Amino acid sequence: MNKPKPKLSVAIIGAGIAGLSCATRLQALGLQVQIYEKSRGPSGRMSTRNGEGWSADHGAQYFTARDPLFIEELNTWIAAGVAAVWHPRLSVYEASQWRESTSNESRFVGVPAMNSPGKFLAKNLSIEFNQTINQIFRKDEKWFLQSLENGAITQSFDYLVLALPAPQATVLASSIDHSITELCSSVNMQGCWTVMARFAKGVNMSFDAAFINNETISWMARNQSKPGRTGQESWTIHANPQWSQQWIELDKEGASAQIIKCAEKLGLNCQNAEVSIHRWRYASGAINLEAGSILNEASKLGLCGDWLNGGRVEGAWLSGYQLATAINASQNF
């Protein structure tokens, strides 16, 4: 009798939406998958900050769904109650004038928090959290990993996937694959300073969210206008990418003061607000790549993530899915 072929094993570094999507698809295709994530929880930049009696989405604010594959996935999230459409009163600030947004794009959010779809996917996957992978190497056709917290990881893997922002992938791949390192280094990822302001009493504004042009800030949104949010009213304010990048090394107090000053100029009075700030070193950026992911079939090293596919949530999910499909096809040769 023929023995069943052993399952090929894949290590994925990063439990953002790209890594989770790649892992889910690989597992469904019958491969054995292990994810390593440096944070305490899944979902990466689709993230939510929780405090006492308040929460705020401080990374991705909403996502769109245009590709049929992603729409199908989104429908499973909606059916599971972890995502929903968001209908904000949306304004635009341009040339010192306010106007209502005329966009009729459908916008979706995680429910009750932006990290809910990630948590939903993570439930069916094997993930080790608090594992910052700081070294990878290949020996005898296998991948070996090492983590900052725990040293050498005992299991070895047939394939390795880096589901990381380009600069973090560059650090890991630099000693392994020159062409991948060069490609990663060509991506100009920009940071983002994010202020979360919470208010004891509701704030009277004529919009729930606003796109702001040519100012220090580029976006503000009332978290409680999104479905499923409870607790104290909180606003998320993003500084614009160019300003953020220019001032990325500023101290938190300095950055916060500039951002609040701009928000107040635009009508959000933060004098009685409690304010927190977060610095995203790698918030956005992408290269134009038709494939949407990379697989080096010789070294069995794959890369996925938003920066390989348009720089947003939908592209990140698709990138992970596409890479999983490519790995599955390559192992059949």
Ligand SMILES: Cc1cc2nc3c(=O)[nH]c(=O)nc-3n(C[C@H](O)[C@H](O)[C@H](O)COP(=O)(O)OP(=O)(O)OC[C@H]3O[C@@H](n4cnc5c(N)ncnc54)[C@H](O)[C@@H]3O)c2cc1C
């Ligand atoms: C401020 C901000 C606003 C945004 N707004 C929007 C928006 O409105 N709409 C939209 O569609 N997109 C938005 N985005 C972009 C969106 O969040 C990303 O496109 C998407 O979440 C990226 O997913 P990813 O899996 O590619 O990467 P990530 O989510 O960054 O996942 C990478 C994961 O790898 C982990 N990791 C990193 N290094 C290591 C290591 N050495 N070892 C182990 N783990 C590691 C990280 O902790 C992280 O969990 C925004 C992003 C930010 C930051």
